[in-house]
């Protein structure tokens with residue numbers, strides 16, 4: 745008998761009993777307005793409140809200087825949530841956007857302050873290049889505020905077309921990205 749775990753699990757989204765692959769995925773979480781840590785924890789809770797999303801790890805919380813956007817923005821808190829999931833990249837994007845909406849995300853101009861930003865970083869070996877969905881996230885390789893927390897919890901993840909998270913992270917300048925003592929909890 746094989747000791748390799750079955751990589752397919754029954755999809756709980758439909759009642760067809762279809763088998764769908766279980767993929768490793770990651771979300772980037774960011775907040776620079778209001779109760780930043782509470783918003784990040786709320787995002788972890790909302791995103792993992794689903795039978796199709798199995799929490800694997802949540803990174804330490806980093807305090808980071810804003811990259812881009814208007815001058816004088818407040819500092820961000822950033823973290824990365826790693827999950828295993830049977831959901832498609834598009835379904836994960838829908839969950840990400842619903843989670844942002846639940847926290848009253850406000851945004852006046854591109855890259856300006858926001859209560860909560862949730863991006864889909866990668867979904868296993870899936871690639872997508874649609875107008876409203878690009879996976880892996882097209883700017884992840886230039887973002888230390890994403891790669892440093894991601895590397896803390898899933899350094900070996902192989903980002904399609906880019907390589908290991910740890911290697912991507914160590915190629916970047918870490919200026920303005922500081923690990924804090926704040927922690928986020930995964931559901932038990």
Ligand SMILES: Nc1ncnc2c1ncn2[C@@H]1O[C@H](COP(=O)(O)OP(=O)(O)OP(=O)(O)O)[C@@H](O)[C@H]1O
Pocket residue numbers: 837840854855856861862863864865875876877878879880881882883
């Ligand atoms: N992988 C992805 N994760 C999240 N949003 C995505 C992704 N790919 C495409 N999008 C699209 O990006 C749009 C705008 O995203 P958003 O307003 O969060 O950008 P931003 O957070 O300001 O900047 P950035 O995309 O650089 O992080 C969303 O409406 C969504 O359709």
Ligand SMILES: Nc1nc2c(c(=O)[nH]1)N=C(CO)CN2
Pocket residue numbers: 773774775808809810811812813820822855861889
């Ligand atoms: N430090 C930091 N800078 C940013 C962030 C972010 O989450 N953290 N998100 C952005 C757009 O998503 C643009 N700039």
